[in-house]
Amino acid sequence: MDWKPERNSHLTLQEQIVNWMRSRIERGDWTVGTKIPPQRKLASQLKVNRSTVQQAIEELKADGLLESKVGSGVYVANHSWNALLNKSQPNWKQHIESSIHKPNIHTIQLINEYEQYDDVIRLGTGELSPELLPTKELKQSLQSISLDAKVIGYSSPLGNERLRKILCEYLQKRGIYTFPENILIVSGALQALQLIALGLLEEGSIVFHEDPSYLTSVHPFQSAGMQMISVQRNQHLQETLQSLKKKRQSIFYCIPSLHNPTGINFSVEEKKQLYEVCNALQIPIVEDDVYHELLFDSPTPPIKSFDSSGQVLYIGSVSKTLSPGLRIGWVVGPTQVIQRLADIKMQTDYGSSSFSQEIVAHWLSTELYENHVSWLRHQLKERVAFVEKILEEEFKDIASWNKSAGGFYIWLRFHQPIVNKAFFLKLLNEKVLINPGYIYAANDLHHIRLSYAYASFDELAKGLEILRKISKVSMNRGIEGSE
Amino acid sequence: MDWKPERNSHLTLQEQIVNWMRSRIERGDWTVGTKIPPQRKLASQLKVNRSTVQQAIEELKADGLLESKVGSGVYVANHSWNALLNKSQPNWKQHIESSIHKPNIHTIQLINEYEQYDDVIRLGTGELSPELLPTKELKQSLQSISLDAKVIGYSSPLGNERLRKILCEYLQKRGIYTFPENILIVSGALQALQLIALGLLEEGSIVFHEDPSYLTSVHPFQSAGMQMISVQRNQHLQETLQSLKKKRQSIFYCIPSLHNPTGINFSVEEKKQLYEVCNALQIPIVEDDVYHELLFDSPTPPIKSFDSSGQVLYIGSVSKTLSPGLRIGWVVGPTQVIQRLADIKMQTDYGSSSFSQEIVAHWLSTELYENHVSWLRHQLKERVAFVEKILEEEFKDIASWNKSAGGFYIWLRFHQPIVNKAFFLKLLNEKVLINPGYIYAANDLHHIRLSYAYASFDELAKGLEILRKISKVSMNRGIEGSE
Known part of the structure; x- marks a missing residue:
């Protein structure tokens, strides 16, 4: 919203605002059912008094272009638009309301x-606070990254190979021994969840999670038609999972280090217990470990470090440590799972930003990151x-x-x-x-x-x-x- | 696959390869049902003769760890793994086969x-060929981009505001007059299609497209349960669409400039005809215009330029012109549609790479890009x-x-x-x-x-x-x- 009314126009501020809103509607930017911004916000953006905005809105309501819904706001009116402007437009509101993906909660x-x-x-x-981001060092590092033509083309389905090799070494320090072919670079941990939902689970599958959980605040699984079930980790966990799972497919999502939102850390024994329970029931574990580096004391090894069944999909990221704007994370898992997720990622966005991948490779391979x-x-x-x-x-x-x-x-x-x-x-x-x-x-x-x-x-x-x-x-x- | 057998080991090359493959299986990297790489590929990666690889595979087949499927390749065997290694693992193959998203065609x-x-x-x-990418200039431009802390944090739901303002000016040159609030920055055009599939269409909706079409080669709509119907653009288009659409929701996907794969260009009249037919039937148009800048002669205005109903979702990108590795594209549409797509994008990957967005903003706002x-x-x-x-x-x-x-x-x-x-x-x-x-x-x-x-x-x-x-x-x- 770059437009502002002019002070020295022959039209009043109110007239200018009415014309501007009318044109937004006539041009199809504000289609039927669009909620227009709150008066306070409009007044601040247009740099006018709130009463001026209010009067302009009243005038458009009188014309039948806008309508108020009690307790909700002002909307582009439904009944009159076609008649007034003599054209038809898609029913976007209905498109939105009947579509597949859940909206974020309000x-x-x-x-x-x-x-x-x-x-x-x-x-x-x-x-991270802006002052905690290594802005200067990142800027400097842009001059050190290699940027040959291969880097700035589409990357391979699994992501930048150099970065995957570096990650293998990096993850060894926490006891995870893996190969470049077992790593998929993703655009942040959330995308990993999205790919898992679409690529490894059928509709109606069960996603077990702790209560409370970060997972409740996002919808990759619900929007794909999965059931979310929260469980307590106690000595009855195996019976609980078995009775809830029945014959369905399921996964167990957990954040064993610095749990989001509770901050809780699993002990090694708790990690082993969860691994063994899920192993017995053949339930894959999604281990979200994006806060790993931020433990004040030495972290205990991730569940993935004692996985010898290809049972754990391990998720990491630099969003919480280096910069969320890079949008770079990774998933570690068995070859066939990684290939499947890579195939869907290629169909979703053809890979993550090569520039971002090269920056992360540079940071992880030097002492900059640590x-x-x-x-x-x-x-x-x-x-x-x-x-x-x-x-x-x-x-x-x-x-x-x-x-x-x-x-x-x-x-x-x-x-x-x-x-x-x-x-x-x-x-x-x-x-x-x-x-x-x-x-x-x-x-x-x-x-x-x-x-x-x-x-x-x-x-x-x-x-x-x-x-x-x-x-x-x-x-x-x-x-x-x-x- | 970084490992290679050692020449001066006390074990033969074949023994080393057998041990290595066995360990990949035992560690759960190669789970049951994993197709192992073709012998020729393995031989080249391990720097050994193909016959050595072949003998190693034969040995593991004799042990019951691998099995051949005629005409398809060699797989980690199903029947013997649990017995041999005495552990259980998730049935990943079944997970993959029963899950929601379609695999890429083979x-x-x-x-x-x-x-x-x-x-x-x-x-x-x-x-683009590596030699057609402006590698040197991109590298130089990294020193000119502003990189304050705000830029490298998570971006706003619609994407970098400066980039959206610059795009408004850029798109004016092709007759599209829009506002920053009507633009969503996406990670390439394909992601735009993914967001449209999830955020604007119900299951069973119809996606009309030309025949042939790039859209047939990707699956964002099919995987979300939409029907793909190819139609001819001729004088009967309106009747055709009406009879096929019935009461269903639908969209029309088209590439009016330098059509992929045919290279065909719509005339202005053809664009207007399509717009009017779809307008009469209230069918939204998805106009994929990623090749716009690459027309040898002056391009004609996009369909979006005569859209006064908020009917056209207009997709552009720098992947075909500047660098696919940036993963930056955009969608232009009515406010409520853009807000909806942004909400799903926030749930999918929390926005596109801020670094990439800043680079594109720099290129579009200087003469570098043109x-x-x-x-x-x-x-x-x-x-x-x-x-x-x-x-x-x-x-x-x-x-x-x-x-x-x-x-x-x-x-x-x-x-x-x-x-x-x-x-x-x-x-x-x-x-x-x-x-x-x-x-x-x-x-x-x-x-x-x-x-x-x-x-x-x-x-x-x-x-x-x-x-x-x-x-x-x-x-x-x-x-x-x-x-």
């Missing part, structure tokens, strides 16, 4: 939207100390939490179930963005995933102050309500 | 595989002249073709229906890789998509000589067979 859509605004304090973001990650852990430790001090001083009466063992998150539990969507919106209204627990476990109204990785120290302090204030109000309301 | 899998070998002459490849594309057209013209001269001299008796109007391809039609899979394999055996017509239209045995964009002049000459030789043999066989 809270996540709002998070995605508001993360773009600079004046919002992001207390939930699963992303030096950076070691510095990064140190920075995250300082951040977590800062946040835990505030929590200790200000939140003990209303919430509890475990000391962070690494990564980005504290799984903050409020004593009362106050974290509902109204709570999320109340904070958003104060320009504080949180990741509420209910996006990771539908019925969870106790938790938020507090991230100390993104916001600046000042923002963290200010954001936590607002969080505390709103929480207190919500708790008091809760108590009043229950009286 | 010919395309072979193309993807053999494109990686340097000694293969690629006569069909839809990719200068390069203008040079490129000139180079392609020289290549087409070279190839058309050979065709004129050597192929007139066996094939016909239209003069190329730009892009990469000549749609070469053999007088006899010789282009079957055996023909493809015979050429592959002589290290010449073609794109046979049957991947673009199932029953086409007359055509190949001849690309003059990839192979060197020497390779083009040599490849065409082999093509001519094999064609002649096939034709004579055909005539003998029919006698």
